[in-house]
Amino acid sequence: MPLEYPEETPSQTAGPYVHIGTMPRVAGFKLFETELGREIAAEGVPGTRVTIEGRVLDGTGAPLKDAMVEVWQADSEGRYAHPEDPRVGEVHEGFSGFGRYHTDFDTGVFRIETIKPGVTPGRHARPQAPHLNIWIVARGINIGLHTRMYFPDEENDNDPLLGMVEQVHRRATLVAEAAGENAYRFEIHLQGPQETVFLDI
Numbered sequence: 001m002p003l004e005y006p007e008e009t010p011s012q013t014a015g016p017y018v019h020i021g022t023m024p025r026v027a028g029f030k031l032f033e034t035e036l037g038r039e040i041a042a043e044g045v046p047g048t049r050v051t052i053e054g055r056v057l058d059g060t061g062a063p064l065k066d067a068m069v070e071v072w073q074a075d076s077e078g079r080y081a082h083p084e085d086p087r088v089g090e091v092h093e094g095f096s097g098f099g100r101y102h103t104d105f106d107t108g109v110f111r112i113e114t115i116k117p118g119v120t121p122g123r124h125a126r127p128q129a130p131h132l133n134i135w136i137v138a139r140g141i142n143i144g145l146h147t148r149m150y151f152p153d154e155e156n157d158n159d160p161l162l163g164m165v166e167q168v169h170r171r172a173t174l175v176a177e178a179a180g181e182n183a184y185r186f187e188i189h190l191q192g193p194q195e196t197v198f199l200d201i
Helices: 018-022 160-164 168-174
Strands: 049-057 068-072 098-102 109-115 131-137 145-150 183-189
Touching: 068 109, 098 109, 145 168, 145 183
Parallel strands: 049 183
Antiparallel strands: 049 109, 068 098, 068 131, 131 145
């Protein structure tokens, strides 16, 4: 007699409750004195302080007002606060390299305050231009989306990942816009003609 397996359960999105589980203060609950991801680089961490603002936009151009944006980055010397980085011992104790942000419930704008990362080593020792690694989750997204944000005032032309984007005009979707001194604007388009390049990792 052949084995019978239960039917696959429906796919689940992050749902409207993602903030309760991951950012309870945003949902109006004070559960922890310090929540994970509140600060990428504490005061005193060396590096140029930068501010990044942006939105996560759906296929019609409307901002998602309940998205969560996570960021991983290197410090100003290109070192990650991760045990697999051979220079982790040199990372300032106030640098976590990880941040968790939400889009504003009224405007849909997220705001990241951090330090500008340095050049990091990539595969085969090829240098990668300074960038933020970004992961997005929200109601309606079945699987979290990975992307990157590069800085417009850096040498991005030889970055190995940008070079892998075959449609050259789409590389611009990974590069922020200057928005003042040490300030940047980065719009993430989930669909449409300006769709951001997402990474399958």
